[in-house]
Amino acid sequence: MDLFGSFALLLSFVCAGYAFAGGIAAIVTRHPLLIKSARQAGVAACGLIFLATASLVYLFFSDNYSIAYVVSHSNRDLSTFYKIAALWSGQEGSLLFWSFLLSIYIVSVLIAYRGKHLELMPYVSVVMAGVQIFFLTLNNFVANPFRALGIPGANGALDVVARADGNGLNPLLQYPEMVIHPPNLYSGYTGFTIPFAFALAALLARYPGEKWIHLTRKWTMIAWCFQTAGILLGAHWAYAVLGWGGYWGWDPVENASLMPWLTGTAFLHSVMMQEKRGMMKVWNVWLVFSTFLLCILGTFLTRSGVVSSVHAFAQSTIGPWFVGFICLTLAVCLAAYWKNRDYLHSENQLDSIVSRESSFLFNNLILLVACVAVLSGTLFPVLSEWVEGSKISVGAPFFNKVNIPIGLMLLFLTGVGPLLAWRKTSLESLRRNFGWPLGVGLLAGAVAWPLGCKDIFSLICVILCVFVTVTIGMEFYRGARVIRARTGYPFVGAVRELTMRNTRRYGGYIVHFGIVLIFIGISGAAFNRDAQKDMPIGSTLHLGRYTLLLQTMDSKPEKNYTAERMVVEVLRNDKPMMMLYPERRFFPSNQESGTMVAIYSTLREDLYVVYAGRSPDSSLPVIHAYLNPLVKWIWLGGLVVVFGTLVALLPNRQPAMVLAAERQKSAGHALAGAVASHATYSESHD
Amino acid sequence: MTRVRIPFAVLLLGAAALVPMITIPLGAQQTDRAKRIGSKFMCMCNCYQVLTQCNHVGCQVSASMLKELDQRVARGDSDDLIVQSFVQEFGTAVFAEPPNRGFSRMAWWIPALALVAGLALVVMLISRWRNRPPAVAGGPSAPDISPEFFERARQQADRETEE
Secondary structure, three states, X not given: OHHHHHHHHHHHHHHHHHHHHHHHXXXXXXXXXXXXXXHHHHHHXXXXXHHHHHHHHHHHHOOOOOEHHHHHHXXXXXXXXXXXXXXXXXXXXXXXXXXXXXXXXXXXXXXXXXXXXXXXXXXXXXXXXXXXXXXXXHHHHHOOOOOEOEEEOOOOOEEEOOOOOOOOOXXXXXXXXXXXXXXXXXXXXXXXXXXXXXXXXXXXXXXXXXXXXXXXXXXXXHHHHHXXXXXXXXXXXXXXXXOOOOOOOXXXXXXXXXXXXXXXXXXXXXXXXXXXXXXXXXXXXXXXXXXXXXXXXXXXXXXXXOOXXXXXXXXXXXXXXXXXXXXXXXXXXXXXXXXXXXXXXXXXXOOOOOOHHHHHHHHHHHHHHHHHXXXXXXXXXXXXXXXXXXXXXXXXXXXXXXXXXXXXXXXXXXXXXXXXXXXXXXXHHHHHHXXXXXXXXXXXXXXXXXXXXXXXHHHHHHHHHHHHHHHHHHHHHHHHHHHHHHHOOOHHHHXXXXXXXXXXXXXXXXXXXXXXXXXXXXXXXXXXXXXXXXXXXXXXXXXXXXXXXXXXXXXXXXXXXXEEEEEEEEEEOOEEEEEEOOEEEEEOOOOEEEEEOEEEEOOOEEEEEEEEEEOOOOOOEEEEEEEEEOHHHHHHXXXXXXXXXXXXXXXXXXXXXXXXXXXXXXXXXXXXXXXXXXHHHHOOOO | OHHHHHHHHHHHHHHHHHHHHHOOOOOOOOOHHHHHHHOOEEOOOOOOOEHHHOOOOOOHHHHHHHHHHHHHHHHOOOHHHXXXXXXXXXXXXXXXXOOOOHHXXXXXXXXXXXXXXXXXXXXXXXXXXXXXXXXOOOOOOOOOOOHHHHHHHHHHHHHHHOO
């Protein structure tokens, strides 16, 4: 099976090569047979990558310990669930997994647009094949996951040997979220290849207008949704597994996933300027290019060992390949832009500074400044070492100081943007739209301050969160009120109807509300508390209104590990409430340990209990407890963001149905129907 | 035998009594001051976590750094002295954030410069777009709808949304 996998990988490299070279020849000659064969080679390359990936999964399930990668990342006692996760737990497998996910996207695009956009698609196929060739080069020649374990034989050649068992999977990865977090994150990274391919293809082909934007909108949103879910799942994994009481440490690998998310978010907003007003064409093209390049840069940071991180893969020689690819891609983007820049002129003028257009500009500015801050902070230790010869650290305190004000500005714009009209917003409209949200926001601040919200940034965050929530609520209320008046639907039904008539606009508002919930959760971090104690059996630890009583401890042998478990009774206001079981696991296969945090989570706060091992001095169990307010809001917000994105991906409900119903009511309402119809049309890109 | 055992036991007890004075157990509750100072340092095990937050299993580096910090705090060393001693031992990489001096200051300036440059760009774009002649009606982005229809539609929308 390993030979089959290796062969499939090699053949897919050849097919991708043909898809690339044949695609260029097809663009030059316009020969239909060449176009068709290049396209089919692209599909074949993807099919072969599926087979190679399936082979590696089979090798894990069949416990084939003659393959180095399987030996390093699995063992016989590893559960089936985690044998799937073992596929992407190391350098070689995760790069194959990257190729696999990219193939899914490529096949989907090739099938979805088969026979359509004949001018553009050959270029798109060539760009996608180019990206695929890079990763297949790594899969085949730099980090091959099918490399057999070997020892030098008598004739100098390597003899394949097989081990009885493997080293096992890293304990930190043996957690349910590690089975879904990397696929989500990688789906985000690889997904941004599609808008990149369309943007570059449209530029190279001088494809007219905003068509490439329309074509890639859904792909961009899918990638963005995966990236968002991946980031939040990673944060939850860090929270529940690493045992340091936090969910985001501004680690370079975390930052690497955040940067393309920031530029991708900016792109999702600025495309509306191009769709509605024919503006920001250059900006959009470069935002897509930057997002893709940041995805590759993030992968480079994770895998090259350039920056130190507890998340990073083992240091390897793969870095120069990524640097080369980034430089090549940048050069191609620059050349394509320079050659065809005349096709990217804006068409319209800006009527007023107080307009939706301006709010998008500022939104993009803030998102990009956040990206620059994260990028510069991540790379500064390397830069400092290069310039001064001494390394400095740029840790969480720096990122928090810089990014909290930026995040609050962004939150403010999240509320302001939807209240401003396209082209121009009158003073009367400003007063009408901002009065209530601002008033309620300030009132919330006035209530929060005496309740103990004394941290200035948290207080501003509370005010802005309420401000944004009220603006979103008002948008839904106003729209639903009109629909209810005209259709007689109950209010909830009217809200549903409103959302379904313009899924993009109202799905976007739901996403904004999810972001508000996330901000609420983050603001709670200012009030985190913790306590640590060496605890004999029967002793207590007090934290806030909770008392932790260590009742007993036991040992729990499992198939793949042995757990040392603390049995902790939790009392709230001195009344027994529940039991928590923080544990520490020892994995004999790789002689490593891991923690399993016990969390009691409510909307108000998380009681987070870690068994940190035994004190070397007293040999007593060390219990570290944290009280983290509002953390659950972050995960809820994540769910809302994903839900909103899914809503935004739905097609709009046909306004014709509404018109038909209206016409039956009275002729006088015909204009209203037309208004609704036109409004749906004109706002369909909001 | 008993005569030997008693002094030995006394010695042991004495030594045991001295232990807390010379060692600080891993699990001991850190003082607020130690926490405050510790939050300025990174754990030097390459985990990329702030010293007081490093809790990954088996980290010997953070344990010994925290121990040293607690000892110095217990001894009454000043903040500056503690910081200097950590820098001497681990280099400037021990700081959790770049010190605001020399080249490190650039780390703080880059986001601010990006914001200023971005603002200048936005202002430039806005002024350029405002000075541009109006787009021709019926351009690629504009739906083909007459001004009369727009006006009627606007009035209708106003009537229906104002209460």
